[in-house]
Amino acid sequence: MTYEMHIGHLSSMTPETLYEVLRLRTDIFVVEQACAYPELDGRDLEPESKQVWVTECGTLVATLRILRDPEALRIGRVAAHPSVRGLGVAGRMLEFSLEATTLETATPEAPSQETALPIVLDAQEPLEGWYGRYGFVRDGETFLEDGIAHVPMRRDPVRA
Numbered sequence: 001m002t003y004e005m006h007i008g009h010l011s012s013m014t015p016e017t018l019y020e021v022l023r024l025r026t027d028i029f030v031v032e033q034a035c036a037y038p039e040l041d042g043r044d045l046e047p048e049s050k051q052v053w054v055t056e057c058g059t060l061v062a063t064l065r066i067l068r069d070p071e072a073l074r075i076g077r078v079a080a081h082p083s084v085r086g087l088g089v090a091g092r093m094l095e096f097s098l099e100a101t102t103l104e105t106a107t108p109e110a111p112s113q114e115t116a117l118p119i120v121l122d123a124q125e126p127l128e129g130w131y132g133r134y135g136f137v138r139d140g141e142t143f144l145e146d147g148i149a150h151v152p153m154r155r156d157p158v159r160a
Contacts, residue, residue, distance in 0.1 A: 003089055004055045005096040010044050013051060020060040021053055028079045035146035043067055052097045054089055062093050066101060072154075073101050075121040094134055102158070116157035125149035 010018055026039050043049060048068035054061050062080040066073055075097065080090040102116045123131045125142055128151045140152035 001056055001087075003061070003092065005052070005093065006055065007050055007052045007097070007100050009047070009049060010051055017053065017060065018051075021051060021063045024060060024063055024081060025077050025079050029077070033146075033148065035148065037146050050100075052093060052100070054093050056084070062089050064093060064097060066097060069120065072118040072120045075119060078121075091130075091134070098134065098155075118157060119155045121153050122150045123153050125151050128153070 006017075013021070022039070029035055030037065030039055044051070044065060046067065050066040051063065052066065053063040060081075061084045064078040065076055067076065068074075075094075078090065078094070080093075084090075098119070101119060119136075120139065121131065121136065122143075122145065123136070125148075128138065131153050135155045135158070136153040137155070138151055139154035142149050142151055144150070
């Protein structure tokens with residue numbers, strides 16, 4: 001299987017791709033996980049937000065978003081279609097995103113990874129170990145969000 005990675009602000013996406021991203025997120029977070037919450041929270045519109053999506057033969061199969069918080073980048077809305085779960089697609093998407101965020105926060109004066117910002121996320125508790133494989137560590141106490149246990153996690157910049 002060949003998976004293509006994409007990244008960009010939603011203004012660079014076709015309406016069809018944006019629709020598929022929002023549909024996958026809604027199908028997973030609202031329908032599958034039975035959490036009635038406002039999926040469209042306005043943060044996708046922020047100028048520095050990025051959407052990451054994965055396609056297979058033109059079909060969207062996974063997505064996440066990257067937001068700019070005051071002191072860190074925030075990864076969220078990580079979603080993989082049930083047909084690709086367990087195949088490593090989400091992991092490759094996360095690795096692609098981590099690499100892209102490191103490059104994006106570098107400057108011409110200091111192009112090394114030392115300029116990268118920390119990356120934070122709120123992992124669903126059963127996925128704490130999965131995120132740990134990518135350098136994230138617990139950064140606080142478990143909390144409930146929409147009835148689901150979450151763990152705040154952080155990945156500090158990798159020093160060259």
